[in-house]
Amino acid sequence: xxxxxxxxxxxxxxxxxxxxxxxxxxxxxxxxxxxxxxxxxxxxxxxxxxxxxxxxxxxxxxxxxxxxxxxxxxxxxxxxxxxxxxxxxxxxxxxxxxxxxxxxxxxxxxxxxxxxxxxxxxxxxxxxxxxxxxxxxxxxxxxxxxxxxxxxxxxxxxxxxxxxxxxxxxxxxxxxxxxxxxxxxxxxxxxxxxxxxxxxxxxxxxxxxxxxxxxxxxxxxxxxxxxxxxxxxxxxxxxxxxxxxxxxxxxxxxxxxxxxxxxxxxxxxxxxxxxxxxxxxxxxxxxxxxxxxxxxxxxxxxxxxxxxxxxxxxxxxxxxxxxxxxxxxxxxxxxxxxxxxxxxxxxxxxxxxxxxxxxxxxxxxxxxxxxxxxxxxxxxxxxxxxxxxxxxxxxxxxxxxxxxxxxxxxxxxxxxxxxxxxxxxxxxxxxxxxxxxxxxxxxxxxxxxxxxxxxxxxxxxxxx
Amino acid sequence: xxxxxxxxxxxxxxxxxxxxxxxxxxxxxxxxxxxxxxxxxxxxxxxxxxxxxxxxxxxxxxxxxxxxxxxxxxxxxxxxxxxxxxxxxxxxxxxxxxxxxxxxxxxxxxxxxxxxxxxxxxxxxxxxxxxxxxxxxxxxxxxxxxxxxxxxxxxxxxxxxxxxxxxxxxxxxxxxxxxxxxxxxxxxxxxxxxxxxxxxxxxxxxxxxxxxxxxxxxxxxxxxxxxxxxxxxxxxxxxxxxxxxxxxxxxxxxxxxxxxxxxxxxxxxxxxxxxxxxxxxxxxxxxxxxxxxxxxxxxxxxxxxxxxxxxxxxxxxxxxxxxxxxxxxxxxxxxxxxxxxxxxxxxxxxxxxxxxxxxxxxxxxxxxxxxxxxxxxxxxxxxxxxxxxxxxxxxxxxxxxxxxxxxxxxxxxxxxxxxxxxxxxxxxxxxxxxxxxxxx
Numbered sequence: 001x002x003x004x005x006x007x008x009x010x011x012x013x014x015x016x017x018x019x020x021x022x023x024x025x026x027x028x029x030x031x032x033x034x035x036x037x038x039x040x041x042x043x044x045x046x047x048x049x050x051x052x053x054x055x056x057x058x059x060x061x062x063x064x065x066x067x068x069x070x071x072x073x074x075x076x077x078x079x080x081x082x083x084x085x086x087x088x089x090x091x092x093x094x095x096x097x098x099x100x101x102x103x104x105x106x107x108x109x110x111x112x113x114x115x116x117x118x119x120x121x122x123x124x125x126x127x128x129x130x131x132x133x134x135x136x137x138x139x140x141x142x143x144x145x146x147x148x149x150x151x152x153x154x155x156x157x158x159x160x161x162x163x164x165x166x167x168x169x170x171x172x173x174x175x176x177x178x179x180x181x182x183x184x185x186x187x188x189x190x191x192x193x194x195x196x197x198x199x200x201x202x203x204x205x206x207x208x209x210x211x212x213x214x215x216x217x218x219x220x221x222x223x224x225x226x227x228x229x230x231x232x233x234x235x236x237x238x239x240x241x242x243x244x245x246x247x248x249x250x251x252x253x254x255x256x257x258x259x260x261x262x263x264x265x266x267x268x269x270x271x272x273x274x275x276x277x278x279x280x281x282x283x284x285x286x287x288x289x290x291x292x293x294x295x296x297x298x299x300x301x302x303x304x305x306x307x308x309x310x311x312x313x314x315x316x317x318x319x320x321x322x323x324x325x326x327x328x329x330x331x332x333x334x335x336x337x338x339x340x341x342x343x344x345x346x347x348x349x350x351x352x353x354x355x356x357x358x359x360x361x362x363x364x365x366x367x368x369x370x371x372x373x374x375x376x377x378x379x380x381x382x383x384x385x386x387x388x389x390x391x392x393x394x395x396x397x398x399x400x401x402x403x404x405x406x407x408x409x410x411x412x413x414x415x416x417x418x419x420x421x422x423x424x425x426x427x428x429x430x431x432x433x434x435x436x437x438x439x440x441x442x443x444x445x446x447x448x449x450x451x452x453x454x455x456x457x458x459x460x461x462x463x464x
Numbered sequence: 465x466x467x468x469x470x471x472x473x474x475x476x477x478x479x480x481x482x483x484x485x486x487x488x489x490x491x492x493x494x495x496x497x498x499x500x501x502x503x504x505x506x507x508x509x510x511x512x513x514x515x516x517x518x519x520x521x522x523x524x525x526x527x528x529x530x531x532x533x534x535x536x537x538x539x540x541x542x543x544x545x546x547x548x549x550x551x552x553x554x555x556x557x558x559x560x561x562x563x564x565x566x567x568x569x570x571x572x573x574x575x576x577x578x579x580x581x582x583x584x585x586x587x588x589x590x591x592x593x594x595x596x597x598x599x600x601x602x603x604x605x606x607x608x609x610x611x612x613x614x615x616x617x618x619x620x621x622x623x624x625x626x627x628x629x630x631x632x633x634x635x636x637x638x639x640x641x642x643x644x645x646x647x648x649x650x651x652x653x654x655x656x657x658x659x660x661x662x663x664x665x666x667x668x669x670x671x672x673x674x675x676x677x678x679x680x681x682x683x684x685x686x687x688x689x690x691x692x693x694x695x696x697x698x699x700x701x702x703x704x705x706x707x708x709x710x711x712x713x714x715x716x717x718x719x720x721x722x723x724x725x726x727x728x729x730x731x732x733x734x735x736x737x738x739x740x741x742x743x744x745x746x747x748x749x750x751x752x753x754x755x756x757x758x759x760x761x762x763x764x765x766x767x768x769x770x771x772x773x774x775x776x777x778x779x780x781x782x783x784x785x786x787x788x789x790x791x792x793x794x795x796x797x798x799x800x801x802x803x804x805x806x807x808x809x810x811x812x813x814x815x816x817x818x819x820x821x822x823x824x825x826x827x828x829x830x831x832x833x834x835x836x837x838x839x840x841x842x843x844x845x846x847x848x849x850x851x852x853x854x855x856x857x858x859x860x861x862x863x864x865x866x867x868x869x870x871x872x873x874x875x876x877x878x879x880x881x882x883x884x885x886x887x888x889x890x891x892x893x894x895x896x897x898x899x900x901x902x903x904x
Binding site: 001005006007009010011013014042043044045046047182183185186189205212390391433434436437440441444446448449450451452453 | 466467468469470471473474475477478479481482485512513514515517518521522525526529532535536538539542543589642644735
């Protein structure tokens with residue numbers, strides 16, 4: 001099921017909230033949350049829900065075993081088994097076709113591809129489970145003894161399908177006992193409505209233009225149109241994914257959980273390194289804690305560590321060489337930034353911001369075109385095209401002027417420009433506080449109207 | 465307190481809309497979208513495991529949402545107003561190519577084919593130029609030889625007693641009123657020339673595009689519908705006459721009638737506000753020839769239904785009463801000449817002009833017909849076989865195969881009622897069924 005659908009907004013969500021808040025006991029609330037989460041998942045994956053259950057059960061018992069044998073060889077062995085099972089599931093269900101393809105190409109063999117359809121959210125829930133067993137092994141968190149509560153942590157529908165990759169440490173205080181305040185629920189509703197707006201109004205509008213430039217007109221694009229198209233895709237992917245994260249965080253708050261932020265105005269970044277401290281932060285935190293630091297972090301072989309992390313980040317996104325290329329591209333950018341650090345420090349901010357944006361927008365092409373031939377053609381078009389600029393560009397730039405102004409306004413990190421004590425910030429907060437009830441209803445109705453002819457508009461990150 | 469009130473209002477709105485849905489009347493068909501609306505799905509092993517059951521429920525909620533038509537219209541207006549629209553604007557729109565139709569006259573298994581050839585034409589996106597929609601597609605020079613080969617095969621099979629004509633209309637992309645898209649006219653030309661160059665000697669080629677190009681400032685295609693207008697079809701008829709050595713009738717010698725306004729298939733497909741603001745009118749030119757028209761089912765000739773050359777429909781289905789598997793037009797022109805037209809819906813407007821030159825015209829819609837074309841032609845001593853259709857019928861291998869299949873069908877003409885001629889006396893009058901024949 002998708003958050004931005006009529007069935008979710010008008011049936012699933014009210015029913016789950018009704019069930020949740022009618023039941024007084026925490027155990028009952030968690031049970032309701034689990035049941036609705038399983039239904040939510042089964043809606044999109046009626047078969048692979050078995051995989052989710054299998055993965056959760058294995059990780060629950062492994063973590064218990066690790067905890068009970070803390071500090072022993074058995075604990076390490078159990079951790080190893082848990083890692084192998086989680087990574088094994090991911091390799092089998094996400095990367096099997098990729099490996100068979102490449103083996104056949106490399107060795108000239110003719111193995112048949114298993115052709116498994118990627119189970120929804122597998123990249124997210126395996127990493128979430130992995131982080132849990134690793135943290136239990138490290139002694140950073142208390143093991144969750146209640147199977148029900150553990151299942152709630154893994155399968156909770158707000159974050160199940162496309163993150164954020166919630167770490168157990170973030171919610172361990174609230175999973176067993178929590179209270180939802182009116183203020184928290186209200187801030188959750190506000191956040192959910194904002195996310196819905198980002199997805200339905202901005203990302204979906206951008207997607208129409210993206211398709212027009214990057215697919216339909218692909219063969220006769222001029223260079224400015226190619227840049228325009230890929231910039232639009234950068235807008236689409238940001239508002240799509242951050243919209244989803246806003247809705248997930250908002251829903252979490254309504255149910256009494258506080259998930260950490262997943263985005264922090266990424267397009268305001270002044271370096272590639274800065275960008276990835278602002279983009280999909282939960283994935284960045286995962287790789288930092290479980291790959292980068294164990295490899296030596298910035299203490300030894302920093303450049304190598306950075307490159308490995310980026311290759312893995314790229315590969316996490318999909319079973320295709322273009323994602324590896326994308327990771328390698330960012331790995332190289334990060335290494336270059338580290339090597340040129342002393343020059344960049346004295347470079348004007350506007351220049352740093354510009355080069356970062358250009359690199360990021362360029363990198364989206366590697367993300368968009370999974371087909372290497374198309375990617376090659378497109379990259380060539382970005383720098384040279386025999387086609388003149390079509391009237392579409394002028395029309396869309398002018399026609400969608402208000403849309404682009406709105407996008408720019410939403411990309412600016414206002415909270416970084418004005419601190420919380422600033423009069424402008426105070427005034428805006430007050431205005432939002434009193435205007436929110438009306439604004440939320442307007443956003444909800446606007447979302448409903450725009451979703452009426454859109455039965456299924458999945459989020460881009462569903463395919464990762 | 466303020467937050468409590470905010471939450472309660474929000475909850476009331478949500479629950480209120482959900483409750484309205486539960487108690488609202490559920491519909492079967494959407495008139496405005498011209499399609500069947502999703503109904504509550506059935507639950508069984510296959511629908512559960514394939515995900516169709518849950519998907520079906522989501523579709524049901526979307527399709528049966530209260531005031532869906534009004535919300536849909538509002539949604540289109542909002543999307544349209546999201547941008548500032550310029551005068552003399554050209555916009556490109558992308559459609560998902562899923563056009564459903566409710567042509568009750570056509571057998572169900574043919575619906576897909578009919579929809580596919582239409583979608584093929586519009587899969588490349590559309591341009592909206594000053595409120596009129598045009599296809600961006602211009603056919604394929606790679607498929608043209610396959611079409612020509614199929615036409616040649618019929619010519620060889622039928623022998624010299626039957627003259628075979630290729631009379632293919634270009635797509636509307638050839639007539640986009642913008643210099644920037646003039647290259648699409650050339651591309652249409654290349655596609656059609658690739659047909660001409662692959663036809664065997666003896667098969668005649670009507671240069672429809674060249675004829676239409678001379679009149680490109682006229683309204684040759686509708687702006688809200690994917691068909692051509694009576695003017696566009698007339699120029700194709702003139703091109704045909706030139707290739708056949710006939711003297712075309714003048715428009716001024718025909719009765720002129722204007723109907724409308726109407727919004728056609730391209731509005732249904734795009735729901736574009738500027739298209740909606742520029743509805744079409746239907747101009748008809750009625751040859752002053754007395755005609756009788758009957759249509760038959762997909763196979764067999766046992767239940768002919770009487771209809772008329774111009775039905776009372778407001779839009780394009782007016783021509784020869786819409787699409788039917790096989791139609792027979794008998795005229796007052798007593799010259800003994802007979803023609804058979806293999807067509808898609810674009811052929812409908814073209815056929816009406818042929819009544820000036822033939823005593824009998826058999827109109828076969830290759831998408832719906834299961835009749836054997838060769839037997840039909842031979843049994844009825846047809847003189848001319850005309851492939852008269854829009855290019856979207858000749859630009860996909862699937863539709864060409866359908867036309868080829870027409871010659872291979874097991875003919876029902878071997879039954880007791882062996883040809884339309886023998887069953888004419890059993891005609892029933894059912895002209896009201898033409899009203900059911902919707903788009904295409």
